[in-house]
Amino acid sequence: MLSYALRRSLIVLITLVAASAIVFAVLEIVPGDPARLMLGMNATEDAVQALRQQMGLDQSVAVRYVAWIGGMLTGDFGRSYTYAVPVIDLVRERLVVSLPLAAMALVLSTAIAIPVGVFSAARRGTAADTGVMAATQLGIAIPNFWFAILLVYLFAITLRLVPAGGFPGWQGGVWPALSALILPAIALALPQAAILSRVTRSALLDVLGEDYIRTARAKGLPSGLVLRRHALRNALIPVLTILGLQFSFLLAGTIIIENVFYLPGLGRLVFQAITQRDLIVVESVVVLLVATVVIVNFLVDLAYAWADPRLRRR
């Protein structure tokens, strides 16, 4: 088990180094000079050169890469070119929006998906099952930004229950902050819930065909109890895997939703940094996201190995 964990951590490390090199190289190749972008069309070449020097862009690629990696290892993520503040501060400011948003969306999608999946599996082949499956198909097909706009028109403009967007910050109280995240969380959660409920349904149907379920039924357990105690617990493993993947996806994949609701989240930060060629921000945030995904996968791998000893030798 220990050697398995060590081998897996080595792979994690290699993945991170490779990802950092690729991200850095890609951003070097992409055309665009951050200094010229900041000073605009009327600036003289001298002024642009002076700014390049100030930002350290006149150094060679190798020097900058080593400085960046070295800094990250010691917890220094560098300073943003455009905002001129430490990248880590920017990320921290954005995480207080993105993390609760992703968490809310995750909780919401799970709360919807699992009951719906169970309901559907228990009524396999009936009109109710067909109806639910059609609804989830629709949920997957509807783009979340379009759904978000509908939510805004109904709840923010017509009913005026919540603001149409923006984020007041946590210092103004928990309720104003949460109410600003409700609509975006719903918009994010719905397509996820649709996917998750289909996964739950099919996982449950697989398990329901197993021998031990037949045995449980044969010894006379009520079908509700069979479903809850024996089937659902076993079916949750693939569901949890999907959930783990969804969290990293939600954290990174909120760019569009954050734009629709003009939330100052991590997705917006990356998007803005790319258009402004704030290379150091893009590089650091992308590597952080890669690290999150890799680490979550690593934990899932470990959990599998714990559950299934055969995997440890692979």
Add this chain to the structure above:
Amino acid sequence: MTFTCKSILAGTALAFALTTSALAARTDLTLAIQLEPPHLDPTAGAAGAIDDVTYANIFQGLTRITSNGAVAASLAESWRISDDGLVYTFKLHDGVLFHDGTALDAGDVVFSYDRARAEGSTNAQTALFSAIESVEAVDDLTVKVTLSHPQGSFLYNMGWGDAVIVAPESADTNKEKPIGTGPFKFDSWAKGSAVTLVKNPDYWGEPVALDKAVFRVISDPAAATAALLAGDIQAFPAFPAPEAVIQFENDPRFTVVIGSTEGETILSTNNGKPPFDDVRVRQAIAHALDRQAIIDGAMFGFGTPIGTHFAPHNPAYVELVELYPYDPAKSKELLAEAGYPDGFEATLKLPPPTYARRGGEIIAAQLREVGINLEIIPVEWAQWLDQVFKAKDYDLTIVSHTEPNDIGIYVRDDYYFDYHSDELKQVMAELDVTADEDKRSELLRKAQEIISADAVNGFLFELPKIGIWDAKLQGLWHNMPIQADDLTDAYWAD
């Protein structure tokens, strides 16, 4: 009993408080801007959003540009110009304090101008200061600026956001914590979300009506519409969704003002590259452009057609739209004359703004009518600046030149138009040393005629400023003669 008495008293007090606050006019404003400023130092960046927040609100210059584009006094109470037009002596207002409590004196002006024009300066508009030979403090409140040659536009130049007066103590930290002399002080900046300004209680001039102004960043056009309708924001001075204007025009809760800007939107042409080096080809393109169709299609009808690189609201503007009217037959004739009877192929690089992306499709269709087949290449701003602007690696592109009075770019030798005209250079050189208004207007008219006749670029339209705000809100700028959201005169009517 005591309990009841107290409640009644409290209730009455509360009711009283509520009525009085309902009677007093509102003093806070949340307005939106489309792009977030990268930082808040207008002397170290070109981003218009910096000036949106800071110009005249936080920072002030010796002079300023007013809402109608004229030059007015700001920190300078008065000035004297020597007869040869070389020496400007500015008298500063007495008792002006920076937001950190230090007093403004002539030394701050010397510092600000010397910093902007120093070697290694990162000011985005160093050209504004190019005529300055020296800046001296005569006494605490008197500054003498000596020019190397007379410059008619000097007072105007010093009114730009890039020429505001900063203090040596705070100059290095203005990006994060701007310290100016204006009627509003910087309060806080939630990155990615909003910049908050509060009233400056120690302001040297007329106090402003607003106690607090929040600039929210909303880039998505649909979100902008929703935020106004939901009442989250009370004003969007440069509203980004022309397609949604009609629903606000029909809503009595809102005021819609279509004003003008200094943004000449043009089909920039690489004059140095064949076939565009042939004036007949450029004229052919001019004849093939149906400006109204472009304005209708790309801007939902908002925008004023232009025939040259000049703002139509400027008194010196010359109407040249009809010099090369829409005439595809004439266009084809000119192309045949130039040796392209069957037209040719070229590329059209389009930066992200909607006027460019939407307008590009329409222009490509119009040019196809006369045989010019354009390959559309969408680019990001960073790519555009690198490839088009810096490396001149392009045939045609669409962009709005938003700097005020920027016809001078046509005589820059290494500019991306790659256009060279000795006649224009003479006119502009003369303009630079002319201070007389009538004479200046005449020279400006001549310059407009030259570039229009040469069809340097396809001149399309002047970018509109679509302002939408709460019907009770007064005193916002209708036009945008300079990038600014000046809130000095903004107030809520009862």
